[in-house]
Amino acid sequence: MKICFVCDSYKPVYDGVVRYFDYIIPAIVKAGHEVTLVCPKIPGTNDYEYPFEGFTVVRSFNPGFHTQGYWFALPDKRMFKAMKESDFVFIHSAGTLGIMGGMLAKAMNKKTGMFVHQDERIIFHNVLHIGNFMYNFYLTLISQLFYGLFIDTFFHATERFKGKLLDFGISEERIFHTPFAIDDSRFYPGNPKYDxxxxxxxxxxxxxxxxxxxxxxxxxxxxxxxxxxxxxxxxxxxxxxxxxxxxxxxxxxxxxxxxxxxxxxxxxxxxxxxxxxxxxxxxxxxxxxxxxxxxxxxxxxxxxxxxxxxxxxxxxxxxxxxxxxxxxxxxxxxxxxxxxxxxxxxxxxxxxxxxxxxxxxxSRNWDNHVKRFLKGVEYTLFEKRRNRIRDILNQSILI
Missing domain, CATH: 3.40.50.2000 (Glycogen Phosphorylase B;)
Incomplete structure (x- = not known):
């Protein structure tokens, strides 16, 4: 299976999103799948990067604008090709590239998923300080239009974001829990390398x-x-x-x-x-x-x-x-x-x-996280087949 991640943040930026990719992408490749990650082209980076076998980084067009430490990007032919060749498109944020990626994926009739790790209500209210009218307008666009129409399945690591999805009216059957784990070979008690x-x-x-x-x-x-x-x-x-x-x-x-x-x-x-x-x-x-x-x-x-x-x-x-x-x-x-x-x-x-x-x-491990993630992906990919079988069975009963 070919999985395409679309994200508004990646190296050389370092944050929790990049940390997550460092954990999950090698585990997905180890499970026998191919991963392409589409992200903004940042000055000094190449259009294509190949960190290891089975994983390709594709850099999308960057008009040169960045804010709050993150770079703005727009879909281009490299992104289009990466998504077209994928079986499943995974949106990792509701930023510019993520929103446009979700819309483009649906135009290609691709199944989509999203890892929810932010609460837009906090960003709009506490970070951007936008007025009530625009706050309600943007929130409605994201929760009802983007989440409602362009994303098939949602993934969350913590209860905070499951709660947000339920607040937005997302049905629980579309939500998959993929709990975080930590690499204990990197984070352990005592024995520091530096004083x-x-x-x-x-x-x-x-x-x-x-x-x-x-x-x-x-x-x-x-x-x-x-x-x-x-x-x-x-x-x-x-x-x-x-x-x-x-x-x-x-x-x-x-x-x-x-x-x-x-x-x-x-x-x-x-x-x-x-x-x-x-x-x-x-x-x-x-x-x-x-x-x-x-x-x-x-x-x-x-x-x-x-x-x-x-x-x-x-x-x-x-x-x-x-x-x-x-x-x-x-x-x-x-x-x-x-x-x-x-x-x-x-x-x-x-x-x-x-x-x-x-x-x-x-008590947590990344193998469990990836198993739950792939279960959600497979559920989404085969949903159309299940619906078709259900329709056939219903027609047979009526006959």
Whole structure:
């Protein structure tokens, strides 16, 4: 089977989407399928790339515009050819290339799927700050037109996005759960390759919180930093690492916080240093607006680092004070601060949650994710055949 992914983000950009592709594409190829990934052509990249056998990257036309760290792209003949030769088209975001790719796939009579990893309501309201009329207009276009007419099957890794799909009126039979897993050969407790505390002048006896991800509005970074600053007022031995870049990095990293000397903004960190950063910390804090159970939550768990995240539509196997601390109202800085101080002050609780989180993430694996993914693809591809058989049977009964 030939699967074509259409995505508005890929290397040399590094984010959760790229991390996901690094996991799932080799597993799909290993299962005996071919994968083509269509993405924006970024300066310095080639039209075609062949990372390994069975996987081709196709770069689509880029008019030179980018925003929020992402490049704008339009369909071209390379994209058209890649989609035409595929058996199944998989849309990975409702960005420009994704939306046009979905429309083009339907014009070609291709079956389509979409991995849902964003909530457009958060992007429109909290990031773009568009007015109510345009908010309702765009949301209706995406939920009723694009999701309703151009996507056959939806895939989600976490409960947050299944809830969004149900809110949008998508029937549950079109939704497939493909839970995240983590490569424990890359993310594991202890034995860091780099001494991150020494690099940044953090005392060995300090208690360190870590955030890993894009510094962007939808990640609720502003509330996290304000809450951390307040917690640091109460605890002079509390330090915080903010690992990652993102469109708002300069704003957040240059703001004159009261405890700025204990807030360390690392900027971009290469993959081979991430494990060292996680295990340098005593707990992980990520009260994101957009997601409760993202990759970094599970990477921290895999490193046996206790996690603070959002309670809103979190995965059902993540439980408050058992394998994570869950924040009920992520806009409430006092509640974020309270959870930070709870882990800061209670070493036994940190160890308990860290061990339980590690046990949870160890129970998941990518083979299961890919099996569920391929099951959804096969369900979609053979839906027309099932409908035809059902029609024949119904006609036979009537006769």
């Amino acid at each position: 991150i505390r020494k690099r940044h002048g953090i005392p060995q006896d300090a208690i360190v919180s870590i955030y890993v991800g894009r510094l962007a509005r939808e990640k609720n970074v502003a509330n996290l930093i304000e809450s951390m600053d307040s917690a640091m007022d109460a605890e002079p031995n509390l330090y915080s690492l903010f690992v990652g870049k993102g469109p708002d990095w300069e704003h957040y990293s240059s703001f004159p916080y009261r405890n700025k000397e204990r807030m360390i903004f690392t900027g971009f960190v290469p993959d081979d240093e991430l494990q060292s950063h996680y295990v340098a910390a005593d707990f992980f804090t990520s009260p994101s607006l957009n997601e409760s159970s993202c990759f970094t939550v599970f990477e921290a768990m895999s490193c046996q680092v206790p996690v603070i995240t959002s309670a809103y539509r979190h995965d059902p196997d993540i439980n408050h004070k058992e394998n994570a601390l869950l924040i009920g109202e992520i806009a409430n800085q006092d509640e974020i601060k309270e959870n930070i101080l709870m882990l800061f002050q209670d070493e036994k609780l940190r160890k308990k949650i860290g061990k339980a989180g590690k046990k949870l993430v160890d």
